[in-house]
Amino acid sequence: MELNKIDTGISTKEMILNIVLYKEDPNYPTVYRYFRRQEMPKQPIVERIKNFNEVALGFEPDQAIMEASRCLQCQDPQCRRGCPVGINITSFCGYVREGNFDKAISVIRESNSLPAICGRVCPQESQCEAYCAMGQTGSPLAIGALERFLADYELKKGITMPSIAPITGKKVAVIGSGPAGLTVAGDLAKLGHIVSIFEALHTPGGVLAYGIPEFRLPKSIVAAEVDYVKRLGAKLETNMVIGKIFTIDELVEMGYQAIFLGTGAGSPYFLSISGENLNGVYSANEFLTRCNLMKSYLFPEYDTPLIVGKEVVVIGGGNVTMDSARTALRLGVEKVHVVYRRSEQEMPARREEVLNAKDEGILFNFLTYPLRLIGNSRGWVEKVECGMMELCEPDETGRRRPVPIPNHSFTIDAQTVIIAIGQGPNPLLSKVTKDLETDRDGRFIADEWGRTSKRGIWSGGDVATGWADATVINAMGTGKRAASSIHQFLTTGQW
Amino acid sequence: MYQIVAEIELAPNIKQFRINAPLIAKKCMPGQFIVLRTNEKGERIPLTVFEKDPGEGTITIIFQEVGKTTKELGRLRTGEAIQDVVGPLGTPSEIRNYGQVVAIAGGTAAAVAYPEIKALKLVGNKLITILGARSKDLLILEEEMRKYSDELYITTDDGSKGHHGFVTDVLKKLVADGKKIDMVLAIGPAIMMKVASEITRPFNIRTIVSVNPIMLDATGMCGVCRVRVNNEMKLGCVDGPEFDGHLVDFDQLMARQNMYTEKEKESLHAYEAKMKK
Ligand SMILES: Cc1cc2nc3c(=O)[nH]c(=O)nc-3n(C[C@H](O)[C@H](O)[C@H](O)COP(=O)(O)OP(=O)(O)OC[C@H]3O[C@@H](n4cnc5c(N)ncnc54)[C@H](O)[C@@H]3O)c2cc1C
Ligand SMILES: Cc1cc2nc3c(=O)[nH]c(=O)nc-3n(C[C@H](O)[C@H](O)[C@H](O)COP(=O)(O)OP(=O)(O)OC[C@H]3O[C@@H](n4cnc5c(N)ncnc54)[C@H](O)[C@@H]3O)c2cc1C
Ligand code: SF4
Ligand code: SF4
Ligand code: FES
Numbered sequence: 001m002e003l004n005k006i007d008t009g010i011s012t013k014e015m016i017l018n019i020v021l022y023k024e025d026p027n028y029p030t031v032y033r034y035f036r037r038q039e040m041p042k043q044p045i046v047e048r049i050k051n052f053n054e055v056a057l058g059f060e061p062d063q064a065i066m067e068a069s070r071c072l073q074c075q076d077p078q079c080r081r082g083c084p085v086g087i088n089i090t091s092f093c094g095y096v097r098e099g100n101f102d103k104a105i106s107v108i109r110e111s112n113s114l115p116a117i118c119g120r121v122c123p124q125e126s127q128c129e130a131y132c133a134m135g136q137t138g139s140p141l142a143i144g145a146l147e148r149f150l151a152d153y154e155l156k157k158g159i160t161m162p163s164i165a166p167i168t169g170k171k172v173a174v175i176g177s178g179p180a181g182l183t184v185a186g187d188l189a190k191l192g193h194i195v196s197i198f199e200a201l202h203t204p205g206g207v208l209a210y211g212i213p214e215f216r217l218p219k220s221i222v223a224a225e226v227d228y229v230k231r232l233g234a235k236l237e238t239n240m241v242i243g244k245i246f247t248i249d250e251l252v253e254m255g256y257q258a259i260f261l262g263t264g265a266g267s268p269y270f271l272s273i274s275g276e277n278l279n280g281v282y283s284a285n286e287f288l289t290r291c292n293l294m295k296s297y298l299f300p301e302y303d304t305p306l307i308v309g310k311e312v313v314v315i316g317g318g319n320v321t322m323d324s325a326r327t328a329l330r331l332g333v334e335k336v337h338v339v340y341r342r343s344e345q346e347m348p349a350r351r352e353e354v355l356n357a358k359d360e361g362i363l364f365n366f367l368t369y370p371l372r373l374i375g376n377s378r379g380w381v382e383k384v385e386c387g388m389m390e391l392c393e394p395d396e397t398g399r400r401r402p403v404p405i406p407n408h409s410f411t412i413d414a415q416t417v418i419i420a421i422g423q424g425p426n427p428l429l430s431k432v433t434k435d436l437e438t439d440r441d442g443r444f445i446a447d448e449w450g451r452t453s454k455r456g457i458w459s460g461g462d463v464a465t466g467w468a469d470a471t472v473i474n475a476m477g478t479g480k481r482a483a484s485s486i487h488q489f490l491t492t493g494q495w
Numbered sequence: 496m497y498q499i500v501a502e503i504e505l506a507p508n509i510k511q512f513r514i515n516a517p518l519i520a521k522k523c524m525p526g527q528f529i530v531l532r533t534n535e536k537g538e539r540i541p542l543t544v545f546e547k548d549p550g551e552g553t554i555t556i557i558f559q560e561v562g563k564t565t566k567e568l569g570r571l572r573t574g575e576a577i578q579d580v581v582g583p584l585g586t587p588s589e590i591r592n593y594g595q596v597v598a599i600a601g602g603t604a605a606a607v608a609y610p611e612i613k614a615l616k617l618v619g620n621k622l623i624t625i626l627g628a629r630s631k632d633l634l635i636l637e638e639e640m641r642k643y644s645d646e647l648y649i650t651t652d653d654g655s656k657g658h659h660g661f662v663t664d665v666l667k668k669l670v671a672d673g674k675k676i677d678m679v680l681a682i683g684p685a686i687m688m689k690v691a692s693e694i695t696r697p698f699n700i701r702t703i704v705s706v707n708p709i710m711l712d713a714t715g716m717c718g719v720c721r722v723r724v725n726n727e728m729k730l731g732c733v734d735g736p737e738f739d740g741h742l743v744d745f746d747q748l749m750a751r752q753n754m755y756t757e758k759e760k761e762s763l764h765a766y767e768a769k770m771k772k
Contacts, residue, residue: 200714202532202539202579210716239581241714245518266716270728277721277728277747279754286717294538294711300765303538303563304711305758379750428715428733 037139038067049329049360052214052297056120059149061101067142068096074133079143082131084477087111089128089143096146102160105150109162112147113186113229114179114476116155116221117208119148122473123350155224161231165192170490173198173256174234175242175429178206179472180262180461182226183479184486185234191487195233196256198240203293206264208472210293211285211320213327216353219292243429248436248457258456258486261444262479265462265470266426270419271315275373280309280381284316284324284420291327309415310334313384315370316420317347322354324418325362336362337412341369341389342402367391367402371409373417383411425463439465450482455495458482496576497531500553505635508560509603510569511545517552519544519582525610526588526705526737529554530713532579533571538564541710541732543607544583554582557606557635563762584713585736590614593701594677597669598644599625599662599691601683605636607705608682615680616643623669623676624648627662627683631655663690676700681740685749692740702740706731706748709755723747 041057042048048055059067071093079089088107095104108115122128124144132140154160170193174181177199189195203209205222230236242248242263251259268283270276287306290296294304312328314321317340325336338357340347343366347354358364367389374383387409389402425442437445437453444459446452452459460478462470489495501513519529528543546555560569571577588611596615600608605626616622624644628634630653641647648665649657658665662683669676679702681691688704695702708720713732720731723744729735 200581201712202581239579241581241584244583245522266714268716268718270718270721272728277723277751279750283718286711286719289711289717295536299758300762302536303762305755305762307755307758379747426715 037070037142038063038145039142040145045359048215050332052330054218055215055356058152059145061099061149061153064096064101064146064149065099068093068146070134071097071141072133078131078133079128079141080131082128083111084127084471084473085111085480087128087147089141092150093141093143093146096150101150101153105154106160108147108150111480112476113183113232114225114472115147116151117179117217117225118473118476119144119146119151120217120221121208121212123469123471125351127473155221159228159231162190164190164233167194168192168490170194170258171196171256172486172490173251173259174262175260176200176206176262176264176461176463177204177226177236177238178262178264178461178475179208180264180475180479180482181206181260182229183476184260184262184458184460184483186229186232187480187483188486189229189232189234191483193487193490194235196235196237197229198242198246199236199238200241201293202238204236204238206262210289211323213288213292213323215326215330216323241428243432248429248433252456258458258490260450260479260482260486261429261452261457261459261463262461262475263426263429263463265423267424268419269422269424271370271421273370273372275375275381276419278373278375278381279379280307280415281373281417281419284314284320284418285423287324287418288320288327291331297327297331306331307416308333311412311414312336312416312418313339313370313412313414314418314420315339315384316422317342317349318420318422319349319353320422321420322349322357322362324420326353326357326360328416328418329360329362333416337365337414338362339365339368339370339384339386339412341367343367343391365412369404374411381414381417384414384417385409385411446478448481449485450478451485451495456489458486496578497580498576499571499573502571502573505557506633508569509557509633509635510560511555511557512568512571513548513553513555514577514580515552516554516580516582517549519580520547520549520552520554523547523554523583524587525590525614527583527585528713528736529556529580529582530584530710531568531577531581533564533567534578537567537578539579539711539713540564541584541707541713543610545606545609557603559603562759563766566763567766581713584732586734588614588703588737590618592619595621595623595675596678596680597623597625597666597674597676598680599627599666599683599687600640601627601662601687602629602633603635604683604705605640608680609636609639611680611682612640613643620678621645623674625650625662625665627651629653661687661690663687663694666691667694670694670698670700678703679740685745685752688740688743689745689749692743692745696741703737704740704743705736706738706743707736708748708751721751 077090092104092107128143129140174185174197208222268285290306295302296304296306314325371385376382388405391400443465446459446464450458450460460482461475498515503511523544542556560566622644623646625648627650681688682705708731710720711717715733725742
């Protein structure tokens with residue numbers, strides 16, 4: 001074995017481990033082990049900042065086989081524990097290694113009805129990949145990229161439909177077509193229930209459709225995944241604002257025996273600082289909705305306008321901030337500044353997206369917070385006045401809290417300001433549904449199975465309590481559990 | 496798709512469409528509106544539900560062709576369909592017996608005010624209606640208003656009919672004459688609602704206005720429709736559109752309404768150029 005001659009790109013430790021494994025299983029094509037972790041090719045930076053096409057380009061089949069071959073096929077795989085929907089990663093990697101992509105995707109489909117989406121937007125680095133055994137010796141397996149590869153392979157080929165249980169005749173209403181709602185709908189439709197999804201907007205998908213930009217999650221992918229759920233038998237009714245067109249009680253009267261509320265966290269927070277209502281100041285939701293859902297990057301071919309100045313300030317530090325900043329950049333602005341009050345380590349945004357943003361030239365101001373927005377005489381924003389923070393000693397929780405430095409301010413010129421400091425649950429439905437318990441922030445109180453305080457009503461995703469991380473996959477995880485609880489309720493009558 | 500089942504041209508560039516939307520027709524209350532999108536590439540715009548017919552399953556809208564979307568909408572004919580209609584949206588008006596109500600409506604806003612005027616009349620209020628337009632041929636809904644009003648004043652900016660001047664002139668006179676007024680409903684351009692609110696403020700007359708900020712989703716998700724009311728941020732689409740006129744920051748409302756003026760012109764020009772071809 002001429003190890004020295006191969007550019008393996010892996011650590012000696014990993015190499016030794018590979019040799020050990022090779023000894024245990026001589027049939028295993030060890031040579032693949034010496035490949036470094038495969039990274040997806042990306043659109044070149046200079047080009048991608050001028051278009052809305054997807055940044056990451058996906059694996060080629062041989063690359064996928066190489067990567068899957070790095071999987072150690074652990075006896076007690078930890079990776080699966082890191083996946084909120086418990087995909088059998090070991091098994092699907094085994095099939096990819098053999099080149100059996102059809103079998104591999106069917107393994108994923110058993111646990112995840114939206115793999116093309118999760119493969120793209122899951123924070124893998126803190127979920128499945130964080131638990132991967134390979135991470136201890138070198139770099140973890142690229143599980144997300146493999147999942148995406150398989151899902152795209154399947155979409156291209158045409159999805160094979162699973163078998164659907166005989167019609168049970170039980171009616172279920174799903175409110176909201178975000179990842180939580182789609183998961184519930186898909187799972188219950190497969191079990192033979194009659195499912196209707198009610199969506200307020202004209203396009204289904206929730207944040208996947210209106211929030212996450214095209215260059216990270218193409219809308220055609222979202223449409224295809226929604227289509228899959230529809231083909232499972234779920235009926236989708238768009239333009240239906242529940243609470244307005246029907247109340248929950250009316251849905252019950254209409255014969256829906258179970259109702260799932262997956263209305264998301266769509267209500268934007270503002271800063272309550274002066275100048276926030278100036279022209280040129282957007283909530284991230286408005287900015288992204290105009291761009292993604294209404295396609296204002298194609299204005300005037302599409303009717304909805306969006307105005308960005310030469311310089312843009314985005315306030316916040318999460319995924320929404322990165323998405324807003326990178327969207328603004330692609331609309332042809334000169335400078336995009338991110339203003340974040342903590343330091344880089346605390347940024348909740350996915351690491352990969354922060355790096356992408358940096359590569360693309362987004363300017364970061366850490367330990368900085370906005371004091372006020374300054375406008376011109378015509379009522380348009382012109383500058384953001386910022387204060388500076390420093391990190392104080394760690395508190396009881398061990399976290400270093402930022403504290404403002406007195407008399408230390410500066411301004412950044414900006415004709416566009418995007419506020420991306422988070423969003424609360426959409427209050428529209430909770431306001432008119434008085435007999436459902438909510439927490440202080442207005443989230444529906446639900447147990448681990450998604451059951452709310454009212455019999456026959458479940459809730460999950462961002463609008464329900466108990467989720468520290470608002471992620472697509474967590475929303476789906478709550479949806480999965482709710483679906484199994486609903487199924488049990490519908491078949492046994494037990495609440 | 497939502498089919499147009501009848502159309503009427505009420506005045507130059509003001510059209511009335513009856514649209515097939517059975518669920519909305521069942522649910523809609525005075526003060527509520529819909530959001531529509533004419534086609535796949537269209538913008539979402541809000542329009543008030545002027546009338547509903549739950550039996551027929553239709554709602555009626557009245558709109559003025561002011562820009563790209565309303566002009567494109569105006570080109571649709573009976574039998575054709577609108578891509579998306581969503582509603583009913585907004586908080587319904589508070590309809591109760593106040594006593595004597597002065598309702599003032601300027602321009603196309605007559606269509607917005609009408610359902611509420613009718614409802615107020617039907618619960619026993621005395622209605623003094625002031626209906627205004629830029630000129631006589633733009634005056635709409637005069638007969639409908641008369642039907643539900645105890646007194647009706649007409650004003651035109653150019654004097655071609657009724658009082659020569661603004662609707663607010665009449666309001667000012669009624670107030671100055673010491674007429675008993677228990678509530679004022681002012682619906683129209685923001686500037687008109689501002690002036691009306693200023694007239695009634697010193698007399699502490701309850702004044703309700705219907706704000707018309709730019710809207711997008713109209714479900715409380717985007718915040719574009721935010722309006723400052725009593726120094727608090729309110730969402731026009733879910734908390735409104737009706738608010739206490741004495742508490743609304745009209746200057747900010749007006750500034751925000753103009754945010755997209757240039758883009759709107761660009762959009763309209765592109766559309767008109769396309770239509771000529
Ligand atoms: C810009 C942005 C970027 C993000 N990036 C990532 C990422 O990279 N990775 C990740 O894992 N997570 C990301 N997230 C978070 C993730 O998208 C959410 O946690 C997830 O979408 C929540 O799903 P949900 O099903 O609970 O609700 P949502 O996706 O919010 O969907 C709720 C749906 O319900 C509809 N609705 C609301 N009220 C009603 C009503 N009354 N009647 C009918 N329908 C109604 C809404 O219109 C919406 O379509 C991001 C979020 C945003 C905003
Ligand atoms: C709650 C509410 C009810 C309304 N009811 C009626 C009605 O019954 N009849 C009627 O004729 N008009 C009504 N309007 C006004 C109507 O929505 C606008 O005239 C329409 O959006 C103009 O669109 P446009 O593309 O044709 O014109 P544009 O040239 O795009 O805009 C002209 C002006 O209309 C306003 N406007 C533009 N886009 C929007 C938008 N997305 N949302 C709100 N305002 C916008 C702006 O102030 C703009 O300057 C209502 C508005 C609101 C908020
Ligand atoms: S769904 Fe997400 S967490 Fe689960 S395996 Fe796929 S990428 Fe990892
Ligand atoms: S932990 Fe990593 S190496 Fe082990 S089975 Fe899972 S993906 Fe493969
Ligand atoms: S229109 Fe978006 S919040 Fe009101």
